[in-house]
Amino acid sequence: MSDTADSRFGIGALREAFSLTGATGPLIGLLLLCAFLSLATDSFLSIRNFLNILDQITVLGILAVGMTFVILIGGIDLSVGSVLALSMMVLGFLNVEAGLPMGLAISGALLASGLAGALSGVMITVFAVPAFIATLAMMSIARGLASMITNGSQIIGFPIWFNMGAIVRHGGFLTMTVAVMLAVFIAAWLFQRYRKEGRELYAIGGNPEVARLAGINVNRMTILVYTACAALSGLGGVLLAARLDAVQPTIGIAYELDAIAAVVIGGTSLSGGTGGIVGTLIGVLIIGVLRNGLNLLSVSPFLQAVIIGLVIVLAVAAETFKRARR
């Protein structure tokens, strides 16, 4: 994020180009984790397992991108899991029950989720409700609405090609869903790094009053960020629907915690103004690899919970220490 003096060449340049500041610690952690798992299991180090991990982080990755922007401006969004469920149910309803073509149904799902985000944004800016509370309320509201669409039951019966998008690996490599996630990451990275609006997010997160006096329309940007985050959750929902070939209103519970953890592990500060997308990618990979690795190691589910907690705290504490030492 910073324009370091030594940044034209070498690691400085890399670090600068990929906004790695604050994420080198996690990156090292990720590499260590991968090295350990490669030695400890037969099955970790293989193309197929790598592709599996990509599959498995698709939804988390997309949620985390939206969450990165929200946290960058100093906010938080607890509603992403519920909004994802809402988007899925709208998709299922429009496509399967109402018989609309998939294109229209997807637009409807994204619209519904974007609207939920816009409402959160309005509560936060116009009504000065703290983001934590506004999105907590939206979490409850969106979940309720999602459940009301079918009175709690699931919807199945999507067209065959829809599920194939999540299964067929084009060129033996990329599924459609993973491709979408990668595209989202690249677009978000370009936006955050090279767009004027991307830099504005940093200013808002740094100090909203300074940003306002610098001519940035803080309220508008805030509403847009929450809308984008919710629409991305909606997109995550569409991809998840493709992957599961079914939709249900209870999906996505506690996803917000995973997304927030990924963002923070990736070096974005919860107080806003520092961090970025590349760090988030690393955070998402750490969570994804950890889950995958613990399964491959056949660690009992209860012990997994303990280990994941410890890794989260270690990842964040390590970065703090690195900074303190400098």
Added chain:
Amino acid sequence: MSDTADSRFGIGALREAFSLTGATGPLIGLLLLCAFLSLATDSFLSIRNFLNILDQITVLGILAVGMTFVILIGGIDLSVGSVLALSMMVLGFLNVEAGLPMGLAISGALLASGLAGALSGVMITVFAVPAFIATLAMMSIARGLASMITNGSQIIGFPIWFNMGAIVRHGGFLTMTVAVMLAVFIAAWLFQRYRKEGRELYAIGGNPEVARLAGINVNRMTILVYTACAALSGLGGVLLAARLDAVQPTIGIAYELDAIAAVVIGGTSLSGGTGGIVGTLIGVLIIGVLRNGLNLLSVSPFLQAVIIGLVIVLAVAAETFKRARR
């Protein structure tokens, strides 16, 4: 919370004594809610239902007291629900499986939960991990540990008198568990209002650096507050065990969100430094009455989710508006 100029007499004095600043809006909301439910249902307005509501808010109330202190110093604790489960499982293990007397078992449960809080506090102060992340990790760790004690199954077989403490209404009125909750509220209120340490929490929440320069040991206080919050969660667990006469490791999921919502509805600001216990009591009552009323009205669970979300946001937005108008 404030020493208002007009505070010696009349409403000012009341408001000051009960630290109602920031909570008059929610208080009016609570009264309106009660009035509405009294008209809309036959069963709401009765001593017995009132006692039921007290029963039902016992655990939430105790969690919310600890959460109030945490939020007052500008922190947050996501682990209360898991720590409550950990405390319950330790209690069950010590009393039923290991055959220790109940007094010892309760001490053990409180010790285990307090320790979890102290660990969160150390992570937050010494290792500079953001409270959100430290307690998120503790949420996962405590849940994992709670499940590991019995490998996921529940424990029953407490002594008869234990359950009676939650059932017998002494003088036709107070169960032991409700009495404990009321005692906790009164003690917390006295502490927050009259003890030097209580006032120090406000300073820490207002600006930790100012507090440090004023000679307050911010780190020690922070660790103590998280320890107290966790120990209160543990106490909540003991009361819940008495009430259900059984313990299981899945209990308490998402309780932290209820507790946080109650505290914020009660006028305590998430950025720390303002609010207090009396507001929290009102917040807890709003949630308790709302849940009770929606059940008495036989509202479907999905619609309940939507309504609860709306009420949370309205309660907080109303207070903001009141303040803006002044």
Added chain:
Amino acid sequence: DDHVGIGIEKIGLAVPNLQADFFNQIKLGVENYAASLGIEVITVDAKGDTATQVSQVQDLITQGIDAFIYIPAGAAAAAVPTRLARQEGIPVINVDREPEGEPGDTVIYGENVMSSYEVCSSIIERAGGEGKMVIIHGQKGTTPEVQRFEGCKMAIDENPGVELVAQQWTQMWSPDEGFSIGQNMLQAHPDLKMIFGQADGIAMGAAKAVQAAGLDDQIVVGGYDGDVAALESLARCDTPFVVTATQSTQAMGVLAVNSAIAVSKGASVPARQIPNAVLTDCENAQQFVEKHP
């Protein structure tokens, strides 16, 4: 003990939520029986989330399992795990539920409708064949929730003297929800005589609410599942919670392992295997506490 003939070495077991005793019992059934045969079991717990489960199944297959016991998580039973396993030629044994349109080689499930009919008939009979009744449901929209209501409704319809005065749904089938909802229902209907909780946790929570209201003699509570703690409670015969339907969970585990072995050998297994739930009360609870079916 000649294991050469078994043909499988590693079984993958995907459970929705180990925190539910029901699934935990199945897990124990599978693990204990498989251990006695020298088969390794790898268990993954989806914590109730379908998407997590799909990821976990991918990881199971990566580990080279020879058979896959699949208990779908969430309201949507995902078809993808079955497809993934099929691609690798791994036998799929469904337990509890099967994904629509993508059945496994066999499905083993506890019967819901008739058993809940029996539970409700039993509490109606104990209440004298008439009076006010409430139902505290599980998570709305899930298969057991729907079917257990269906069965209980049959019993209610057979008894014109029984009036279903209220219903409410829990989010997590949990005892604390059972307690609060039960308490509120008692408040609204003090002359209640029967409560059906769709799972033992809910029923035991509701029974505590009955005790708290001092209505032990007036109300009977029925549950479902036969959780260990519920059986222990029934065996003591001292609470309003008087009857449940004990599912043969351990037997289901054994059946699942045997089916896996059979399928991998190419033997034929029935498409559906439905061990009955056993109506359990004060009298026969003790025997199930000692040895869970």
Added chain:
Amino acid sequence: MTKPSSGPILTLRNICKSYGPIEVLHGVDLDVHAGEVVALLGENGAGKSTLSNIISGAVRPSSGKMTWQGAPYAPANPKEAITAGVGMIQQELLLLPQLSIAENMFVGRYPSRAGRVDRAEMRRRAREGMARLGLDLPPGRLVAGLSTASQQLIEIAKALTHDARLLILDEPTAALGGEETQLLFRQIERLKAEGVGIVYISHRLEEIKQIADRIVVLRDGERVRDFDTADMPVRTIVEAMVGRSMDQLFPPLSTPSDRIVLEVKGLKSRAGAFSGVDFEVRRGEIFGISGLVGAGRTELVRAIAGADPLAEGSVLLNGQDVTPRSPRDAMDRGIVLVPEDRKQQGIILDHSIAENIAYSNLDAVARGGWIAARKVRSFADDSILRFGVKGRGHQKANEMSGGNQQKVVIAKWLARNPSVVLLDEPTRGIDVGARSSIYEIIHALAEAGVAVIVVSSDLEEVLGVSNRILVMAAGRQAGILDHKEANDVSVMELATA
């Protein structure tokens, strides 16, 4: 100027302090005796605040020894220093806006009786403390919403109630007007008489003469000169501080053209801070705004720059109505504001200098909405050079001294090449050297045809730089004085009218 007979109460020997690889204090010695005022002077970033923070336990030295009343002294935290009897007022305002005045004054040492906080006593002592500084506010009032000056006075009152044996005042008068300053000095005299040792830091050299007994000058973290009496020509002191001789503090006045650039008509604030303001500023003119603390000057310039809403009135630029509705509006018309409160409104402390400068110039460093990294860098390098900021583009703002931060704030706005510049307290907390370079900047702006408005509580400054001076009193326009008719007396007459 009586010399105390006994030994020093505080001694510092060879104090060093490093932040990472950078050493900012290189072996400083200092003695303070009971009942004397030692003035600690130096340029921005010389290390005055760092040294004070070491004495008050807020910062720990890297090496060196201290003694306090004869015994070794090494406070691990502020509490230990306070307990020992060392009090300090920080340079930056450190109050808790959500708490009452009384609680702010007694935070960390609440008077208590029988284990409970004694509120009545606390209020009584708060009122007493404020009265000493001529402040009459209800002790129960929240600090939020008080003017900067009142907050500064409360900080001082807080320190005075500490009963410290040594008091460090780090730029206590930066936000004060003349009258409040005199009240403060009276209190300092009283403390001296009681035998309290005082370390006094200020960039207002006139004050030093009045209050200090001795002067110690720091430069780049080293003690470079001592004066045993404060009765030295300002010129000599300045030379010691900046290491070269300086001529005139104020540049000559510019000569404005006749063309009116900015005109305001009947301005009235929505919050009620001012009303009925009419004036015009010409091309190349420096227009000063003076008045007592709380007169509404800050509100006025904020409103002109679109930062606060107006109830009535219009702002005209080159004869065209441009009444702004947002800061963006004003910026687009070429009106920029350098705000009063650097930390809250001017700069993002966590971000680099380059980024801070870029934030108010995003349209200039971007093409078609895409940021050009090279532009960001060159913008920063230009500004650092042009305004003599001590720092590099990638450095974070919070690693710089207050004065250099202020230069960054000015730089970030002037990089837009505005046609109207509003500066609110532009030299608050800035050393003489930097101050004169800021005056040079202002002068150069005027020469280049920009209309400049300068709000300042420093009367000498307003008189020194302005072609004309608007005096405000209690939210009203009391009058406009021409350079020739403006002096201490005429301005104060209007201000108190």
